[in-house]
Amino acid sequence: MNNNYPQQILKFIMDAIFPIRCVGCGAYDTYFCASCSDGIKKRNDLERIGAIITFAATDYNDKLIEKALKIFKYSFVRDMVRPLADITRVAIEGLPSPIRSEIFKNNPLLVPIPLHKKRLNWRGFNQSEILARKIAGIYGLEAKNILIRNKNRKPQADIEDRESRMNNVTGSFECPEALDGRSIILVDDICTTGATLNECAKALIEKSAGKVRALVIARA
Numbered sequence: 001m002n003n004n005y006p007q008q009i010l011k012f013i014m015d016a017i018f019p020i021r022c023v024g025c026g027a028y029d030t031y032f033c034a035s036c037s038d039g040i041k042k043r044n045d046l047e048r049i050g051a052i053i054t055f056a057a058t059d060y061n062d063k064l065i066e067k068a069l070k071i072f073k074y075s076f077v078r079d080m081v082r083p084l085a086d087i088t089r090v091a092i093e094g095l096p097s098p099i100r101s102e103i104f105k106n107n108p109l110l111v112p113i114p115l116h117k118k119r120l121n122w123r124g125f126n127q128s129e130i131l132a133r134k135i136a137g138i139y140g141l142e143a144k145n146i147l148i149r150n151k152n153r154k155p156q157a158d159i160e161d162r163e164s165r166m167n168n169v170t171g172s173f174e175c176p177e178a179l180d181g182r183s184i185i186l187v188d189d190i191c192t193t194g195a196t197l198n199e200c201a202k203a204l205i206e207k208s209a210g211k212v213r214a215l216v217i218a219r220a
Contacts (some may be wrong), residue, residue, distance in 0.1 A: 003106070020079075023067045031068065032083045040064055042091035043219065046099055049194030052186070052201050052212060055103055056219035057091035060190055065218050069189055074129050081127075084189075084217050085134040103213065108183040110136045110143040112213075113196055114173070116152040131217065132187035143187075146177050147200055158198060166195045173203040181210040192220040 021028055024036030032040075040062055047054050058065045065087075070079035092100060120126055129145060136143035151172040159165045160202035186200055191214065201212040 021197065024064050029135075031080055032064070032087070036064060037083070037087065040087060042087070042094055044091075044095055046102065047219070049214070050198040050201075052193060052197050052214045053102075054193065054194070054197065054214040054216065054219075055092070055095075055099075056191060056216045057088040058091045058218045060192075060218040060220040062218070069218060073123075073189065074147075077122060077168045078125060078130060081130045081134050081171060085131065085138065087136055088135060088215070088217060102142070103185070103215065106137060106183040106211065108141065108185045108211075108213070109146075110185050110187050111146055111200075111216075112143070113186060113188040113214055114149040115202060116147065116149040118152050128188045131189060135187065135215065146175055146179075147203060148174050148176065150174055156192065162193050165193045169195050169199045171199070173200050175207045175209075177207060179204060179207045179209040181208060183210045184212045186212065186214040188214070188216045190218050190220055191216040 013115055013148055019028060020031060022030050022033040024039075025033055028035045040058055042058060045159075047056065060066055060069070068080055068084060071077050072084065083206045092103065095103075100145055108188050110132040112126060112132040114128075115123065129143075132143040135141075149172055153168050153172060156165055156168060184204055188197065193198060197214045197216075201214075204212055
């Protein structure tokens with residue numbers, strides 16, 4: 001984990017000035033109160049996005065999810081991982097048993113989508129890595145960084161055109177490890193076009209990964 005001390009100082013100050021409050025109703029001491037959490041619609045099926053079977057726990061058009069993910073990524077609130085992982089757990093437990101079993105079939109390795117080292121140094125943490133480790137802990141699985149982002153390109157969120165998004169991440173990832181048929185679950189916060197997930201899958205398959213699936217908090 002990258003230790004970015006300026007961001008840690010900023011977090012301390014922000015916690016002192018802005019105490020924890022529900023992103024929905026503003027109740028204190030929780031990011032999602034029970035009422036607001038229950039109102040978030042959970043998804044209940046798998047979706048093929050490009051070459052990857054993906055499970056998204058929620059939809060990004062849910063205003064609470066959108067707000068929570070922006071706080072998580074851009075306000076440097078690492079603790080937001082706890083309610084987001086819990087929302088994901090509830091969504092997974094609500095799936096029909098065959099679908100739930102398919103997600104975690106063959107003891108998969110959870111692999112976060114990597115940030116380029118320059119962006120990681122700026123942010124101080126990789127939200128996908130924190131999510132992967134939290135979800136892995138819930139289900140007794142292993143999470144590991146095995147992907148490298150070798151090109152520092154414009155963030156996908158800043159690109160509106162679908163084709164430009166697809167081209168923006170082409171060839172951006174590599175995997176230095178041999179995977180010997182290991183099943184993989186790619187973990188990320190948001191899936192829009194699926195371009196990033198599919199490029200990561202290509203890098204993993206080149207190193208002989210087995211089944212590659214994806215798990216994200218929200219589908220845009």
